[in-house]
Amino acid sequence: MTPKPAWRRAMEEQDANRYDVFLSFNSRDRAAVKRIAESLRDRFGLCPWFDEWDVKAGDRLVKKLYQGLEAVPVYAVFLGQKGEGPWQSPEIETAVYNCVNDPQRRIIPVFLPSAPENPVLPPFLKGYKWVDFRGRSLDDPDALGQLVEGIRQAMPPDEGDPSLEVLSSDERDRLHTAYLNALFEQVSPIYLAQIDRQAEKETGRTLNLGAIYTALLTQSTEQERPWVSSFDEERQNRRLSAVAQVNQHPRLVLLGDPGSGKSTFVNFVVMCLAGEWLQKDAANLARLREPLPQDDGTAEDEPQPWEHGALLPVRVILRDFAAHTLPEPQQPGTARHLWRFLRQKLQEAGLGRVLPVLREELQMTGGFILLDGLDEVPEERRRQIKQSIEDFARVFPACRMLVTSRTYAYQQQAWQLEGFQQARLALFSDGQIRRFIDCWYGHVGVLRGMNAGNAQGRAELLKHEIFSTPRLHEFAQRPLLLTLMASLHAWRVDNLPEKREELYAEATILLLEWWEGAKVVRNAEGQMEVVQESLSELLRVGRQAVREVLESLAFEAHAGQTADQQDTADIPEETLKNALLKIKGEHGRDKDLRPYRLVEYLSDRAGLLVQGRDGQSYTFPHRTFQEYLAACHLTAQVDDYPENIARLA
Structure with missing residues (x-):
C-alpha cells in the first residue's frame, strides 16, 4: 500500500482543524495578512494556519510552526515592503523541501499591496507563479480568487474518498462506464405522472426524452455575436438556441418561466453527453447538435454549434443539495460541501469508488457541471448555495457550468452568480x-x-x-x-377545441399542484423527505379552499380590467396574503402563522401563480387561467350570478 504523505499523517494525528494553507509572512505585514486570512476563512470556507490563531499561550513556538508546516498541502508566502522576515527563511526552506519530496504540495508567492515594484524574491521562490495584490485592495476579488484557486487545486480529496492509485486502468474504465450508465438511466425517461396522471395510469409507461425532445431557443439573437455581419439582417434576427448559449459561455445561468423547459434541457444535455461516451445510437453529440426547426417544422441546414466534445456530465438537483451536506446556515458554503454531496449521492447509488476517477477528469480535462433549480433552494440556504457554486467554479476551472433558475427569482442582486452570463428561454416558435x-x-x-x-x-x-x-x-x-x-x-380526448374546458381544467389542476403541493427530496437513506409542506398544510385547510381563494382573486382581477386589457392582471402581494390568512382564520387552526412566513413561502412557489417583475405582486401564467378561474367563481356563486355578470360586462 502506498504510504500516506506527511501532511496527511500530520492532519490525522492532530486534534485541531484540518488546515488548507500555511501563511508565511514578515511580522511587519501581520495586519494585511490577517485580513487575507479572514477572507479565506469567512468568505471561502478555507482553514488557513495563521500563527495568531493557532499558537496558544504556553505553546512551544518552533514545535507549533513545524506541525503547521507539516500539516498542509499549500504554502502561501507573503512579501511586503520590507521583504522576507527572519522567521520566513526557515519556513520557506522547509516548504521547498517538503514540495521536493511531495510533488502534490505547492508554494504560492503573494505580493502584498505594499510590495515594491521590483521586489527581491527569495532564491527558492523565483520559479513560482505569484499572486499580485500590488495596486489593489486586500479585498480585491481577482487577486483573492487567484489565491483561492491555487489553494483549492492542491487540496486533498475529502476523508472517505477512495484512492485513485489502487484502481487499475480496466477498473477505472468500468467505473466510468457504470457512472455514465446510471446517469443515462436517470435522465432518459419522462414520467407522465408529472404531466398527466390519468395518461400515466392508463398506459403504465414512460416516454423517452430523446424521442420527443425539441431544441429550445433563447431570447438572444445572432445580432449579439460580434462576427455576424450587420448586412445579414435575416441572420441577425435569428434566435440563439440554448445549446449555442452553453457552447459560447463556459459559465451560464439559463433563465425561464415555470414549464419553459429548463430542467428538461439539463436532462437532455446530460443524456447526449453520456450517450456519446456510451455509443448510443439515438442519444449522442449528433442529437445534441441537430439543426433547429424552421417555421414549417423541417430542419435548417446548419447544425447547432457544440465545440467541446464529449465532456463528462455531472448533474446536481440544487434543492437536494440544499437538504444535505451543508454546514450550519451562518457558515459559508464551499466547493467541498458540493463535492461531499456528490460523494453521498454516488455512494447511495453504489458508485462511491468512481469518485477519484470523476475528480481526476474534472480537474485535468474538465467536465460539464449542470446545477438545476437555483430558485427552488430555501431562503435560509441561498447564500451558501451561491457560495458553493462560485467556489466550485474556482476549484474546477477547466469545467463548464450551467445553472437554471426562474427568471424573476434570479433578478435579485444578491442571487446573481459572479462570473456567470445569463440567457433567457423564449416561447416555442x-x-x-x-x-x-x-x-x-x-x-x-x-x-x-x-x-x-x-x-x-x-x-x-x-x-x-x-x-x-x-x-x-x-x-x-x-x-x-x-x-x-x-x-x-x-x-x-379526440378534439381539443370542442373540449377546451377539460384542457383548462387539467392544466389548472396540474399548475395548482405545482404551486400548492409539498416539496420533497430524497434523503441519505433513499426515503422521500418533505422539505417544505404544502400550502394547504401550512394553512391547515383543504386544497379546495385554496382553489376557491384563487378563483375569487381571479374574478376580482378580471373584473378590474378594461375591455382593451388583454394581459393578465397583477394581484398585489398584500391582497393574496390577506385572502389566504382569512381562510386560515375561518377554519380556526394554526393561529400562530405569521404573515411574513406566508410571504416567504409564496415567493418560493411557481405554478398557477408566479411572482411579478416588481417582486411585490403575483399574476397567472396566462390570461386563459385567469378567465377560467374567474368563470369557475362566477358559476359557483349562484345567488350573486346576475350581479357578477354585470361586473364583467
Whole structure:
C-alpha cells in the first residue's frame, strides 16, 4: 500500500482543524495578512494556519510552526515592503523541501499591496507563479480568487474518498462506464405522472426524452455575436438556441418561466453527453447538435454549434443539495460541501469508488457541471448555495457550468452568480410546436400500436387544431402546456377545441399542484423527505379552499380590467396574503402563522401563480387561467350570478 504523505499523517494525528494553507509572512505585514486570512476563512470556507490563531499561550513556538508546516498541502508566502522576515527563511526552506519530496504540495508567492515594484524574491521562490495584490485592495476579488484557486487545486480529496492509485486502468474504465450508465438511466425517461396522471395510469409507461425532445431557443439573437455581419439582417434576427448559449459561455445561468423547459434541457444535455461516451445510437453529440426547426417544422441546414466534445456530465438537483451536506446556515458554503454531496449521492447509488476517477477528469480535462433549480433552494440556504457554486467554479476551472433558475427569482442582486452570463428561454416558435408534435406522435404512436400513417394523421389533426385556435396556439407556446395538450389529445380526448374546458381544467389542476403541493427530496437513506409542506398544510385547510381563494382573486382581477386589457392582471402581494390568512382564520387552526412566513413561502412557489417583475405582486401564467378561474367563481356563486355578470360586462 502506498504510504500516506506527511501532511496527511500530520492532519490525522492532530486534534485541531484540518488546515488548507500555511501563511508565511514578515511580522511587519501581520495586519494585511490577517485580513487575507479572514477572507479565506469567512468568505471561502478555507482553514488557513495563521500563527495568531493557532499558537496558544504556553505553546512551544518552533514545535507549533513545524506541525503547521507539516500539516498542509499549500504554502502561501507573503512579501511586503520590507521583504522576507527572519522567521520566513526557515519556513520557506522547509516548504521547498517538503514540495521536493511531495510533488502534490505547492508554494504560492503573494505580493502584498505594499510590495515594491521590483521586489527581491527569495532564491527558492523565483520559479513560482505569484499572486499580485500590488495596486489593489486586500479585498480585491481577482487577486483573492487567484489565491483561492491555487489553494483549492492542491487540496486533498475529502476523508472517505477512495484512492485513485489502487484502481487499475480496466477498473477505472468500468467505473466510468457504470457512472455514465446510471446517469443515462436517470435522465432518459419522462414520467407522465408529472404531466398527466390519468395518461400515466392508463398506459403504465414512460416516454423517452430523446424521442420527443425539441431544441429550445433563447431570447438572444445572432445580432449579439460580434462576427455576424450587420448586412445579414435575416441572420441577425435569428434566435440563439440554448445549446449555442452553453457552447459560447463556459459559465451560464439559463433563465425561464415555470414549464419553459429548463430542467428538461439539463436532462437532455446530460443524456447526449453520456450517450456519446456510451455509443448510443439515438442519444449522442449528433442529437445534441441537430439543426433547429424552421417555421414549417423541417430542419435548417446548419447544425447547432457544440465545440467541446464529449465532456463528462455531472448533474446536481440544487434543492437536494440544499437538504444535505451543508454546514450550519451562518457558515459559508464551499466547493467541498458540493463535492461531499456528490460523494453521498454516488455512494447511495453504489458508485462511491468512481469518485477519484470523476475528480481526476474534472480537474485535468474538465467536465460539464449542470446545477438545476437555483430558485427552488430555501431562503435560509441561498447564500451558501451561491457560495458553493462560485467556489466550485474556482476549484474546477477547466469545467463548464450551467445553472437554471426562474427568471424573476434570479433578478435579485444578491442571487446573481459572479462570473456567470445569463440567457433567457423564449416561447416555442411555430416551427418548434410542429417539430414537437411530429416527434410526439412518432414516439407515442409506436407505444399505442398505431401504424405510421395513422400516427401522422393524428399529428396533423392536433397541429390544425392548435394553429386554427388562437388560445390553443398561445397555450402551445409553453413546452409544459403543449406536452399536456399532446397527452390529452393522444390518450383522453379526440378534439381539443370542442373540449377546451377539460384542457383548462387539467392544466389548472396540474399548475395548482405545482404551486400548492409539498416539496420533497430524497434523503441519505433513499426515503422521500418533505422539505417544505404544502400550502394547504401550512394553512391547515383543504386544497379546495385554496382553489376557491384563487378563483375569487381571479374574478376580482378580471373584473378590474378594461375591455382593451388583454394581459393578465397583477394581484398585489398584500391582497393574496390577506385572502389566504382569512381562510386560515375561518377554519380556526394554526393561529400562530405569521404573515411574513406566508410571504416567504409564496415567493418560493411557481405554478398557477408566479411572482411579478416588481417582486411585490403575483399574476397567472396566462390570461386563459385567469378567465377560467374567474368563470369557475362566477358559476359557483349562484345567488350573486346576475350581479357578477354585470361586473364583467
